[in-house]
Amino acid sequence: MLRSQRIEALYALLFLAPFLIHLGIFFVFAFVRTVGFSFTDATLIGQSSRFVGFANFVELFREPRFLAALTHSISFMLVVTTLQTFLALALAAVLNQRLRGITFFRTVYYIPSVLSSAAVTVIAIWFFQKTGFLNTFIGYIGSLSPVLLTFGVLFVLAQAVQVGLERWRGLPVPWLDPALATISLVVALALTWGLVGLGVVRPLEARPPEFTWLTNPDRFLGVPIPLWSIVILNTFTTIPTLMLIFLAGLQDIPKSLYEAASIDGATPLQQFFSVTVPMLRPVTFLVITLSLIGTLQMFDQVALMGDAAPLDSIIVLAYYVYNNVFSGEGKVGLASAAALILAGLTFAIVLLQRALGISEKAH
Amino acid sequence: MATQAVRPMRKPDERHLARQRWARAGWVYGTMLALAVFFIGPFYVAFLGSLKDNPLEWPFRYSFPQTQPKNWAAAWRLGQLGAGNPWTGGFAPGAEVPFQISYFVEEGQEPEPPTVTVPTRRAGAGLGAIFDEVQAAPYAQVSEVQEVSRRPAVVGGQPGQIVTYAFTIRYPRGDATASLPTVPRLPLDIEAPRGQRYYAATLDPNRLERRGRVASWDSITPGFFGYVFRNYVRVFNEARDPNTGASFFLRWTANSFFVSLAVVLTTLLFASLGGYALARMYLPGKNYLFAFIVFTMTVPGQATFISNYLVLRDLGLLGSLWGMIVWSAVGAGAVFIMKQFFESIPREIEEAALIDGATPVTTFFRIILPMATPALGALTILTFQGMWNEFFKAAVVLSGQQASYTLPLGLSFFRSAYGVAGDWGLMLASAFLSMIPIIILFVVFQRYFVEGVSTSALKG
Structure with a gap:
C-alpha cells in the first residue's frame, strides 16, 4: 500500500468514525446483545440471568x-x-x-x-x-343508494344510446368515449335531480350507526x-x-x-x-x-x-x-x-x- | 353486419378528436379532484370535528355554531366587553355584558322569563380537573331578566310566538382597595320553563339539553379563539404539569423542536463526513462496509432497542431528550443519501484542491460541503420530519417522564388521559396543532419531500 493511500484510508476512517462508532454501539453491539439475551432468562429489573438454550x-x-x-x-x-x-x-x-x-x-x-x-x-x-365519520359516511352513502343507483343506471343507458347511435352512423367510437360520457353525465344528473324532485326516487332514512x-x-x-x-x-x-x-x-x-x-x-x-x-x-x-x-x-x-x-x-x-x-x-x-x-x-x-x-x- | 355493409366505418374527423381530447382532460381533472377529496377529506372533517363541542355528534353537521360568522362576530364583541380581549376573552372587574335569548312558545301558552345562573364549573376532564380555576360565580351579578319583544312565528309547522329576553351580567369593581381577579371564563346556564324552546341567542350555546329548555355556555365572553377554537385553547390551558403548572403542550412542542434540530445538526455533520468517505476516499473493504450499512437499514428497531435502552440507562440518559438525540445522532439512511449525492458531483474540483496541497479535512469543509448545499437541504428536511414524527424511540427513552415528552408521545399520553372521558375535541385539536410545523415545512419545501422519496428509494 502506498503511503498516500494509507494516509487517505486513515482520513476515511476519521471521517467515518462518528458514524461507525454510533453504528457499532447502537446496532452491532445491540444486535449481538439481543441474540445473547434470547438464550437467557434475563429480565429488565433482574440482576442475574442464566443460559436457557432455546427455551425462549x-x-x-x-x-x-x-x-x-x-x-x-x-x-x-x-x-x-x-x-x-x-x-x-x-x-x-x-x-x-x-x-x-x-x-x-x-x-x-x-x-x-x-x-x-x-x-x-x-x-x-x-x-x-x-358515531365517527366513517360510519356516518357509510350510512350516508347507504341512505342515498336509491339515488346513486338511479344515477348509475341512467348514466349507463345514456352512454349506451349515444354510442349505439354514433356506431350506427358509422363512427368507431369506444364504449367509454369521454366526450359522450360527459354528455351522459349531464343527462343522468339532470334526470336524477328531476326524479328526486318529483319524489319518484327517495333517499332512505338515515339510521344511527350500529357497527x-x-x-x-x-x-x-x-x-x-x-x-x-x-x-x-x-x-x-x-x-x-x-x-x-x-x-x-x-x-x-x-x-x-x-x-x-x-x-x-x-x-x-x-x-x-x-x-x-x-x-x-x-x-x-x-x-x-x-x-x-x-x-x-x-x-x-x-x-x-x-x-x-x-x-x-x-x-x-x-x-x-x-x-x-x-x-x-x-x-x-x-x-x-x-x-x-x-x-x-x-x-x-x-x-x-x-x-x-x-x-x-x-x- | 348489415349496417356496416350499408355504411362503411368512417375515420373520426379532426373536430371529433379534439372534442374527445378536451373531454378526456376534463375526466382526468375530475378524477384527480375526487382523489384529492379522498386524501384531504378525512383531515377536513376531522378539523371540523376539532372545532365542535361534541366531535362525536350524530348526525354529523358540516355547519354548526363555531363555523357561523354571526357567532364569530358575537364572540369577538363579547370578549371585548368581558375583559377587553377580543381574542381569548375573559371576565374582568368593571365588565358589563348585555345578553339576549329568544324562545319559541307555542300558541296558547303564556311565556315566562327564564332563570339565569352563573354556575361553578370545572374546566374539562382529565388533567384539567386537577387545577382550581378562579370561578366567575362569586363575582358575577346577573341583572333582572326583562322581556324585550314578542312576535308571532311558525316553527316546525307549529304556530306560536318568539319571545326575546334580555339581561346584563356585571362584574362590580367594589371598593377600590380590594384587588379583584380577572376570571378566564364566564360560564352560563339558562333554564326556561316547560314548553319553551330555545330559538336564538346573542351567542349560540355550547350545549342544549332537555329539548332546548336548558342552554349552557362554557363562557359567554369567550373571544374569537375562545369560541371558535375553544378546543385548541384548551389544549394549552388545561393540560398542565401538576407540579409546576406549566403547559404540557408548549413544553412538548419545545422538546420536539429541540430534539429535531439537534439531530438535524448531528446528522448533517456526521452523514456528510461518512457519505463523502464512502463515496470518494480510498478505504480497503469499502464496498463490504457499504453493503453492511444497507443491510442495517432493513433490521427492525425492535431487534436492537433493548440493548440501546440499557446503554442509555447506564449513561443516565433515560427520560432525557439527550438520550433521544444520542440514539438518533446519525442514521444509515442519511449516510446513504449523502454517499449517493457525492458520487454524482464531478471529481475534478476536489482533485484540483488536493493537488494544491490541501488536506482532506480542509478540502471537505472548504470545497465539498458548500457544493453539497442542495443535498444538505433535502437531508435537513427529511431528518427534521423523521425526528418530529418519531414515536418508537420516544416511547422507549422518554416513557413516564411527561415533562420531557415529544409531541407524538404527548399525543399518545393525551389519548390515554382524555380518551376515557371521550374528550375528542381536545385530542383532535392537539393532533392538528402538532402537525402545523410539518405542514409549513411541506408547503415551503414540497419539492424536497417529493423528490427525496422517489430518488432515494429508486436508487436503493
Missing part, C-alpha cells in the same frame, strides 16, 4: 398472544402490501399525464404520508368511533375487525409514498415504446399490460419489498391505539416485543427471541427479493 423460542410458540401477534403481522403484511401495490399503481397511472397543474395534485396527495403517525392515528381513532370498528370481537377473512381498521389506516397513509415511487418509474419508460405499441394497434389497456407492467417490474419489486418490510415492522399505530381497541385483537410482532420489555417484570429474554423472529422474517423477505431479483436480471 419454544415458549414463544406455546404462548397464544405471540401466535396471535405472528398471525396478525403476517396477514397484515400480506393484505396491506396487496392493497397498497395495486392502488398505488392505479393512482400513479392516472397521475402520469402531461397536464397543467398535475404537480399540485401530486403534492396534495402526498400530505397523508408526511404527517406523524401519532397525529394521524389519533384522528383515525376518532374516525373509527361508532363498531375498534371494539368489535368479530373477524373478517380471519383478521379481527380492529386490525382491519389499522389496515385501512396504514393503506391510506402509505399509498402516496408508493405512488410517487411508481410515478418516478413510469416516467423512466421511453415514450417510443408506447408509440410503437399504438402503431401496432394496441389499445390503452393492452399497452398498460404489455408495456407498462413489464417495464415497471423492477420498480414493482422495490415497492413490494419496501411495503412488506414496512408493514411487517408496523408498530406506531398499534401502540397509539392503546386501550381504544382490545390489545389481543390488534397486537403485532413489533408491539409484542415492546410490550414484553416494558410491562410487568420486563421479559427481556423472551422479547429478544421474538425480536429475532421478526428480524429473521424481514431478512427472509430481503433474501427472497434478492433471489428473485437475480433471476429477473437473467430474464
Whole structure:
C-alpha cells in the first residue's frame, strides 16, 4: 500500500468514525446483545440471568398472544402490501399525464404520508368511533343508494344510446368515449335531480350507526375487525409514498415504446399490460419489498391505539416485543427471541427479493 | 353486419378528436379532484370535528355554531366587553355584558322569563380537573331578566310566538382597595320553563339539553379563539404539569423542536463526513462496509432497542431528550443519501484542491460541503420530519417522564388521559396543532419531500 493511500484510508476512517462508532454501539453491539439475551432468562429489573438454550423460542410458540401477534403481522403484511401495490399503481397511472397543474395534485396527495403517525392515528381513532365519520359516511352513502343507483343506471343507458347511435352512423367510437360520457353525465344528473324532485326516487332514512370498528370481537377473512381498521389506516397513509415511487418509474419508460405499441394497434389497456407492467417490474419489486418490510415492522399505530381497541385483537410482532420489555417484570429474554423472529422474517423477505431479483436480471 | 355493409366505418374527423381530447382532460381533472377529496377529506372533517363541542355528534353537521360568522362576530364583541380581549376573552372587574335569548312558545301558552345562573364549573376532564380555576360565580351579578319583544312565528309547522329576553351580567369593581381577579371564563346556564324552546341567542350555546329548555355556555365572553377554537385553547390551558403548572403542550412542542434540530445538526455533520468517505476516499473493504450499512437499514428497531435502552440507562440518559438525540445522532439512511449525492458531483474540483496541497479535512469543509448545499437541504428536511414524527424511540427513552415528552408521545399520553372521558375535541385539536410545523415545512419545501422519496428509494 502506498503511503498516500494509507494516509487517505486513515482520513476515511476519521471521517467515518462518528458514524461507525454510533453504528457499532447502537446496532452491532445491540444486535449481538439481543441474540445473547434470547438464550437467557434475563429480565429488565433482574440482576442475574442464566443460559436457557432455546427455551425462549419454544415458549414463544406455546404462548397464544405471540401466535396471535405472528398471525396478525403476517396477514397484515400480506393484505396491506396487496392493497397498497395495486392502488398505488392505479393512482400513479392516472397521475402520469402531461397536464397543467398535475404537480399540485401530486403534492396534495402526498400530505397523508408526511404527517406523524401519532397525529394521524389519533384522528383515525376518532374516525373509527361508532358515531365517527366513517360510519356516518357509510350510512350516508347507504341512505342515498336509491339515488346513486338511479344515477348509475341512467348514466349507463345514456352512454349506451349515444354510442349505439354514433356506431350506427358509422363512427368507431369506444364504449367509454369521454366526450359522450360527459354528455351522459349531464343527462343522468339532470334526470336524477328531476326524479328526486318529483319524489319518484327517495333517499332512505338515515339510521344511527350500529357497527363498531375498534371494539368489535368479530373477524373478517380471519383478521379481527380492529386490525382491519389499522389496515385501512396504514393503506391510506402509505399509498402516496408508493405512488410517487411508481410515478418516478413510469416516467423512466421511453415514450417510443408506447408509440410503437399504438402503431401496432394496441389499445390503452393492452399497452398498460404489455408495456407498462413489464417495464415497471423492477420498480414493482422495490415497492413490494419496501411495503412488506414496512408493514411487517408496523408498530406506531398499534401502540397509539392503546386501550381504544382490545390489545389481543390488534397486537403485532413489533408491539409484542415492546410490550414484553416494558410491562410487568420486563421479559427481556423472551422479547429478544421474538425480536429475532421478526428480524429473521424481514431478512427472509430481503433474501427472497434478492433471489428473485437475480433471476429477473437473467430474464 | 348489415349496417356496416350499408355504411362503411368512417375515420373520426379532426373536430371529433379534439372534442374527445378536451373531454378526456376534463375526466382526468375530475378524477384527480375526487382523489384529492379522498386524501384531504378525512383531515377536513376531522378539523371540523376539532372545532365542535361534541366531535362525536350524530348526525354529523358540516355547519354548526363555531363555523357561523354571526357567532364569530358575537364572540369577538363579547370578549371585548368581558375583559377587553377580543381574542381569548375573559371576565374582568368593571365588565358589563348585555345578553339576549329568544324562545319559541307555542300558541296558547303564556311565556315566562327564564332563570339565569352563573354556575361553578370545572374546566374539562382529565388533567384539567386537577387545577382550581378562579370561578366567575362569586363575582358575577346577573341583572333582572326583562322581556324585550314578542312576535308571532311558525316553527316546525307549529304556530306560536318568539319571545326575546334580555339581561346584563356585571362584574362590580367594589371598593377600590380590594384587588379583584380577572376570571378566564364566564360560564352560563339558562333554564326556561316547560314548553319553551330555545330559538336564538346573542351567542349560540355550547350545549342544549332537555329539548332546548336548558342552554349552557362554557363562557359567554369567550373571544374569537375562545369560541371558535375553544378546543385548541384548551389544549394549552388545561393540560398542565401538576407540579409546576406549566403547559404540557408548549413544553412538548419545545422538546420536539429541540430534539429535531439537534439531530438535524448531528446528522448533517456526521452523514456528510461518512457519505463523502464512502463515496470518494480510498478505504480497503469499502464496498463490504457499504453493503453492511444497507443491510442495517432493513433490521427492525425492535431487534436492537433493548440493548440501546440499557446503554442509555447506564449513561443516565433515560427520560432525557439527550438520550433521544444520542440514539438518533446519525442514521444509515442519511449516510446513504449523502454517499449517493457525492458520487454524482464531478471529481475534478476536489482533485484540483488536493493537488494544491490541501488536506482532506480542509478540502471537505472548504470545497465539498458548500457544493453539497442542495443535498444538505433535502437531508435537513427529511431528518427534521423523521425526528418530529418519531414515536418508537420516544416511547422507549422518554416513557413516564411527561415533562420531557415529544409531541407524538404527548399525543399518545393525551389519548390515554382524555380518551376515557371521550374528550375528542381536545385530542383532535392537539393532533392538528402538532402537525402545523410539518405542514409549513411541506408547503415551503414540497419539492424536497417529493423528490427525496422517489430518488432515494429508486436508487436503493
